Amino acid sequence: DTEVTQTPKHLVMGMTNKKSLKCEQHMGHRAMYWYKQKAKKPPELMFVYSYEKLSINESVPSRFSPECPNSSLLNLHLHALQPEDSALYLCASSQGAASNQPQHFGDGTRLSIL
Amino acid sequence: QQQVKQSPQSLIVQKGGISIINCAYENTAFDYFPWYQQFPGKGPALLIAIRPDVSEKKEGRFTISFNKSAKQFSLHIMDSQPGDSATYFCAARHTGNQFYFGTGTSLTVIP
Numbered sequence: 620d621t622e623v624t625q626t627p628k629h630l631v632m633g634m635t636n637k638k639s640l641k642c643e644q645h646m647g648h649r650a651m652y653w654y655k656q657k658a659k660k661p662p663e664l665m666f667v668y669s670y671e672k673l674s675i676n677e678s679v680p681s682r683f684s685p686e687c688p689n690s691s692l693l694n695l696h697l698h699a700l701q702p703e704d705s706a707l708y709l710c711a712s713s714q715g716a717a718s719n720q721p722q723h724f725g726d727g728t729r730l731s732i733l
Numbered sequence: 734q735q736q737v738k739q740s741p742q743s744l745i746v747q748k749g750g751i752s753i754i755n756c757a758y759e760n761t762a763f764d765y766f767p768w769y770q771q772f773p774g775k776g777p778a779l780l781i782a783i784r785p786d787v788s789e790k791k792e793g794r795f796t797i798s799f800n801k802s803a804k805q806f807s808l809h810i811m812d813s814q815p816g817d818s819a820t821y822f823c824a825a826r827h828t829g830n831q832f833y834f835g836t837g838t839s840l841t842v843i844p
Binding site for chain 1: 765767769774775776777778782820822829830832834835836837839
């Protein structure tokens with residue numbers, strides 16, 4: 620079991636739906652990340668939150684909207700997605716600004732867009 | 734532009750053999766180098782990591798060798814087991830707390 624919990628594990632949605640992915644960690648980490656991973660590819664960074672503030676947005680389309688309600692929670696709101704957005708969405712957390720601290724990943728949400 | 738180059742793309746090793754995966758980088762602002770293991774349907778799990786001021790780190794059957802002057806680092810898996818069959822990613826952390834991943838190596842250990 621990972622220390623980063625993601626829900627739901629699987630999600631199927633139509634292109635007009637609105638849904639949210641959730642991520643939770645209780646390790647006291649102050650940096651949280653969203654990644655997108657396609658099959659047989661490395662994770663691609665989408666967003667980084669540092670101390671609950673959005674610090675990095677890797678030019679992600681506005682149909683993906685992140686939210687960090689508090690230091691333990693990270694959400695990714697989805698709206699009007701395209702079929703090419705089907706992927707594994709991974710959440711990760713790390714200590715924060717300190718070096719020598721790895722990211723801890725959740726097991727992801729497998730998203731399928733119909 | 735791929736910040737971290739990883740090779741080989743796939744690797745087949747006999748049980749008991751040594752698996753070696755190599756990574757290279759250019760950005761001297763990288764300050765931390767983790768390796769991740771990923772099984773199908775799971776998120777990447779931290780395997781072992783190293784700082785650039787250390788040339789080698791060993792944890793059990795897993796060893797990282799780090800060559801700062803050459804900007805290269807490698808993962809050695811000794812006594813490879815079928816349970817080690819997975820995809821391995823090297824990564825590098827930028828001082829801005831951003832991690833860059835290699836392209837991944839699919840390891841298959843044959844019994």
